[in-house]
Amino acid sequence: xxxxxxxxxxxxxxxxxxxxxxxxxxxxxxxxxxxxxxxxxxxxxxxxxxxxxxxxxxxxxxxxxxxx
Amino acid sequence: xxxxxxxxxxxxxxxxxxxxxxxxxxxxxxxxxxxxxxxxxxxxxxxxxxxxxxxxxxxxxxxxxxxxxxxxxxxxxxxxxxxxxxxxxxxxxxxxxxxxxxxxxxxxxxxxxxxxxxxxxxxxxxxxxxxxxxxxxxxxxxxxxxxxxxxxxxxxxxxxxxxxxxxxxxxxxxxxxxxxxxxxxxxxxxxxxxxxxxxxxxxxxxxxxxxxxxxxxxxxxxxxxxxxxxxxxxxxxxxxxxxxxxxxxxxxxxxxxxxxxxxx
Numbered sequence: 001x002x003x004x005x006x007x008x009x010x011x012x013x014x015x016x017x018x019x020x021x022x023x024x025x026x027x028x029x030x031x032x033x034x035x036x037x038x039x040x041x042x043x044x045x046x047x048x049x050x051x052x053x054x055x056x057x058x059x060x061x062x063x064x065x066x067x068x
Numbered sequence: 069x070x071x072x073x074x075x076x077x078x079x080x081x082x083x084x085x086x087x088x089x090x091x092x093x094x095x096x097x098x099x100x101x102x103x104x105x106x107x108x109x110x111x112x113x114x115x116x117x118x119x120x121x122x123x124x125x126x127x128x129x130x131x132x133x134x135x136x137x138x139x140x141x142x143x144x145x146x147x148x149x150x151x152x153x154x155x156x157x158x159x160x161x162x163x164x165x166x167x168x169x170x171x172x173x174x175x176x177x178x179x180x181x182x183x184x185x186x187x188x189x190x191x192x193x194x195x196x197x198x199x200x201x202x203x204x205x206x207x208x209x210x211x212x213x214x215x216x217x218x219x220x221x222x223x224x225x226x227x228x229x230x231x232x233x234x235x236x237x238x239x240x241x242x243x244x245x246x247x248x249x250x251x252x253x254x255x256x257x258x259x260x261x262x263x264x265x266x267x268x269x270x271x272x273x274x275x276x277x278x279x280x281x282x283x284x285x286x287x288x289x290x291x292x293x294x295x296x297x298x299x300x301x302x303x304x305x306x307x308x309x310x311x312x313x314x315x316x317x318x319x320x321x322x323x324x325x326x327x328x329x330x331x332x
Contacts, residue, residue: 009118030119033130035159040151042158060118063126064133064163066100067115067143068090068230068279 008059015053022048024059034063074307076110076275078252079200079221083110086269087299088141088254090279094288097132103282103292104136110275111141113170116160141202143170148183150190157194169194170224170256170277171203180230180257184211192218204256207241209248216251223249224256224277227268231280233260236268246272262291262298269302270310 004015008024015023021036021043036043036051037060043051053059075082089109094100104112114133119126133140142160147153150173157169173190175183182205194201195218203215207225215223225245228234235258236242246253255268256277265276276299285291323329 028119031127033163034119035116035163037155037159040155042155042162045162062116062159062163063119064130065115065117065126066090066092066094066129067113067145068092 004053004055004057006053006055006057006059009061019053020049021051021053021059024053025061028061030061030063034061036061074303076252078202083139083275084108085110085296085299086275086303087265087296088113088256088275088277089282089292090277091129091133092279093283095283097128099288100283101132101136102289104138106289107282107292107296109138109296111139111168112136113141113143113277113279114164115143115145116156116163139168140164140166141168141170142166143204144172146174147172148174150186150193153190154193154197157199158197161199167198167200169199169201171201182206182226184208187211188214188218191215191220195219202254202256207238207245209241209245212245212249216249220251222252222254222274224254226257227255227264228258230257232258233281234258235260235264239271242268242273243271262294265295266298266302266305269299270305272306275299 002017004017004019006013006015013027036048038057075084076086085108087107087109088111089104089107090113091100142164144153144156147156153171153173160169171191173183173187175181184206187203187205191201191203201220202222202224203220204224205211212223227236252274254275254277255273259265259276259278260281282288282292282295
């Protein structure tokens with residue numbers, strides 16, 4: 001398989017096999033600070049460029065917002 | 069009596085203010101920042117959401133948060149499962165660079181009532197992971213005691229459902245909690261007026277956390293100051309010790325020597 005079908009922030013995206021969390025963040029044009037989870041598991045910043053995504057992974061990339 | 073004499077102590081950390089303030093729903097970011105500046109809260113709450121609109125709003129909020137230089141209390145708002153809450157807390161710890169977490173685990177979307185059955189398990193997992201957990205909970209005594217048992221060094225019962233501004237709807241439950249638990253208690257959610265905040269501080273609550281009551285006031289900055297002063301007044305009253313209410317009238321002006329008075 002050369003293409004990964006991913007659900008990134010609830011929207012379908014495609015990335016080449018071998019893509020990492022960092023690639024998913026780059027796809028959305030995210031700037032720091034943001035945090036990531038894959039399939040509901042936290043992925044620390046130090047692992048963003050190392051964590052290989054798998055086909056059908058659900059990726060959450062979140063940033064700071066106001067809150068109560 | 070100075071602030072230093074009477075600091076709010078949570079997980080061993082000292083805070084000069086007993087007001088925790090939310091950052092949502094203000095008319096503008098500047099008004100929010102001004103409200104924080106006048107209220108000087110112990111902490112401000114913040115959250116995490118999926119990126120939208122190329123991150124502009126998020127970047128602006130982040131810069132504002134940095135400039136305010138007030139400790140941040142991230143929340144897990146919107147989480148419906150233990151796993152969601154734990155993962156969100158881990159993400160919040162990395163982004164906001166803090167171990168503090170306001171644990172929200174929603175059990176009912178209409179009332180935003182906390183999932184009281186799963187809250188202690190979520191709190192326990194987070195405490196084991198090194199978080200300083202402030203759990204948003206109901207005013208149920210057994211639940212709050214359980215949260216303390218799993219390691220929460222403070223708990224945050226609601227006064228009323230989030231955003232309703234109704235004030236304490238069950239004073240008996242809140243006062244019972246205060247009588248039964250020794251840990252710091254923070255009323256979180258449901259306050260609408262400074263008098264509500266003053267009231268719970270008079271009952272011995274250690275602090276309040278609020279957002280909507282300030283953000284949706286006609287003048288949020290003035291209301292933020294009003295809440296800060298009400299919290300101070302309530303705390304001072306608690307420490308001063310209130311008189312007992314009496315059933316019969318008792319003249320406060322001395323009766324002896326009253327002019328024109330004569331015994332009948």
